Amino acid sequence: MQFDIQQVEQFILLLVTAVVIIFLLKVIMKYRKKKRLLRSNIYDIDMLSGEDFELFLFYYYRKHGYRVKLTPLTHDFGADLVIKAHGKRIVVQAKRYKERVGIKAVQEVIGSMAYYKAKQGMVITNSYYTQSAYVLAKSNGITLIGRNALIRMINEDTVLLP
Template sequence: MGLKILWPLWLLIFATVLIKILFHLWELRRLSKSGIKEIDQMDGLTFEKYLQSLFRNLGYRVERTAYIGDYGADLIVSKDGIRTVVQAKRYSGKVNIKAIQEVVASKAKYHCTEAMVVTNSYFTKPAIELAKANGVKLWDRDKLVNALLSIKKDTGLNDEINEIAVSEEQLADMDDNNACAICGKSVSEKVKQYCLSNPQRFGGKIYCYEHQKNK
């Protein structure tokens, strides 16, 4: 008698567990299709180039900012008369409040009406609160995945991603040293890639900001 009374409860528990398993499998398949796992392996510069292609495929006109002195802005995207400054954050941890402060400051510098921070991760609570107070749009991992899935079927984004990855590998093979060829000062990865991506000016060598002025 007791078993007859309890069987609906066991059925409900089984159905709940099954639904959770199916949802988990669906989410894994969805993430695999989005390419987010590949993004997690990118460095910061490659992620910027990836977003450049992504926004272009979303119908934006895209400008890359300078490699040096970008004032917290990586991309300027324009659509429907709205100019937005974008900061790209390829992080393994949560993006903190500093990213919001930087992109807010860069909005006036680049004459933009809106600001956005895009990450493959998530944001801290203080970062979310400051963004809300300053009207900064936040694209966390979930929103990025949704954007990727919305266009991947109908665009050549995958091919562009592969081209970006190949070019980055070629640049990395050219020089693994992050020191200025003149003074030996250590430079950031962004400065290094800027030098290596302009071989006609720098001859495949790396120079700090001060010594780039003489080239």
């Protein structure tokens, strides 16, 4: 079976069109997800996956003018986000939990600071912290942003940083 030049050109045009349409659909879907996440209230956040909570924080801090980098989903060395603010690097561990966030999250962010060359660390959750988490965070200069602070941050459309 032989193809003439016109058939090959039509096939290539069709293929390019399909690729462009797929690309545009992905861009539109990403934009809609970003808008949906940025409109989230605490009850919406309670329903997010852990990955989408990280995305929410990524978009939220970027919206407020900070340079933010998402770390890889696996092998992230204990940080989910790296925020550059006022010349400092801040690592963030995001925990979208139903139960209280314990000492492990604080340990993870402490461990990530050297790897990401960060001066400060934060753990942000939609939940609350255990007493052990507060003690370890205080002794290591880690900022804990819990449910009430997150609600205030969203309602006042502001950011909290160390």
